[in-house]
Amino acid sequence: MIKRILILFFSVLFSLLANAQTAVNSQWYNDAKFGIFVHYGLYAQIGYTEWAQNHFEIQAADYEKLQSQFAPSQFNANQWVQLFMEAGAKYLVFTAKHHEGFSMYQSKYTDFNSFKSTYSIDFLAQLSQACQQKAMPFGVYYSVMDWHHPDYLPRRYFDNRPKELANTANYKLFFKQQVTEIIDRYQPSLLWFDGEWENTHDSLESVALDQMIRDKNPGILINNRLSRYVKGDFKTPENAVPATGLKSEDGKPVNWELCYTINDSWGYDPYSTEFKSARGLIRLLVDICSKGGNLLLNVGPKPDGSIQSEFQERLLAMGKWLKENGNAIYGTKASIFEQLPFYGASTTKGNTIYLHAFLMPSNRQLAMPLLKNNIIKLYHLASKKELPYHITNNQCIIDCNGIKIDDAATVIAVETEGLPELKSQFPLYAANQTIDLLPEAASFDPMTKKENMLVQYFDKMLLKKWNQQSTLNNIEWHFSTANTTLYDVYIKAASANELKGNILGNLQIDSTRNLLFEIPARTAYTYTNAYLFKPIFIGQITINKGFNNIKLKVLPKAGQELVFEKIIFIPHKK
């Protein structure tokens, strides 16, 4: 009995220690917020993404020929790492082996590796060393799926090698050997597995492998893609920010990292020429941080190992912004606000709240929901200039006159007495006040990503493309009123397409009362500027004292599309 109690005691203790270990290990990762992902392999030579072998249905034997042509003449590990540092990134994840099966290092277990090609480069050796010199944590990507190894199953549909000869046990051993040599030799801080989805029956014994890795290096972080049987230390959504961050089943925030491409491809693709803007990438990083995650931004180097100028320009622009505003990113936690009255986001670090205004309101008065705390200091982060503020309508209104507005995000720091706590999420309006309901201050139904629908148009935000194809069902505002008041209600909106008929809509007040309205069709002959529309009167409504919920819904028919600027409630004058 005593023996059993002791065993139980020690196993609980070990598991507590293991969990505590993960929490300590992940500190650098949680604080880093921004890493660079590099997808580089033989596929860069084809220039049709890292899936080129699959796309062009190339047999493994033919694909092997790319090894002798691989000529990374411009590769320079120190220059890469220098660029990533200048971008403000805090860690690097490099593809040691992608689905093509080519090892980008000197592996003992296969000759299909970069050291055995003309340039004899061990990318892992050079990059891990360059990172070490700059104290930048180094991470290794490793694909479970392998289109080259003769013993990996299942094969690609076009692969003509006889399956019967494959012995999965050999691949399992190879996989384990390579992972072991990578850990032993290059000591990565992080392992980023991928391509795990085919091994549904876990022929690769991932649980044991995960344990083996952690026994070897208890400090290592492992993503959630080794297999479905292993949870991993962080989740890895791809190319789309989860609307409210990610939580565990018991509702606690979990570590997560969005991997994201600058154009539309991970591996080099000269045909993928739609590049996200630097401004968009900065805002993406802010948005991710405001939801408690990290950004792993991808770069796909050219076949010669250089990094194309479009990527460099964007990375350097991010670095420039981070140099001034990095305090509002590194080491921060998610926003304490559910919703902000302006277009932007917020992050928190200790006693400081950072407000990131993507768009500064044209009157330069930035509103923050009311806090319980006293404010000790409130300043523009980039210039350290203190800013005047006052409390009104249950909001803290910050006067942002006299500071330089940043096109990507202007950051205001609010230092509070004690840890910041929210007092009131929603504004409170007096009887004689006009209420502007802006799309950036609305909650969108969970089906729709707000940032996909909002477009900055000079000094305002517009909600665009509300049509039959959009998932948007409604948008909602919440606020309180100090008195019961009768309002004249206007909408500023227009039909984006010509000759498609009037667009029907409904403004619902507290789920019970409806103001139905029509946005007149735009005719080809009256075309002026669709975005400089006049307010359309839609009726009168009494708003009761207290908390209110206003829901806007439009019902576009085929071909119709709405552009929306705002709803205005003006107290009725007798």
Ligand code: FHN
């Ligand atoms: O198939 C891969 C893809 O090529 C790329 O490596 C991404 C990065 O997360 N992962 C897989 C798709 O999820």
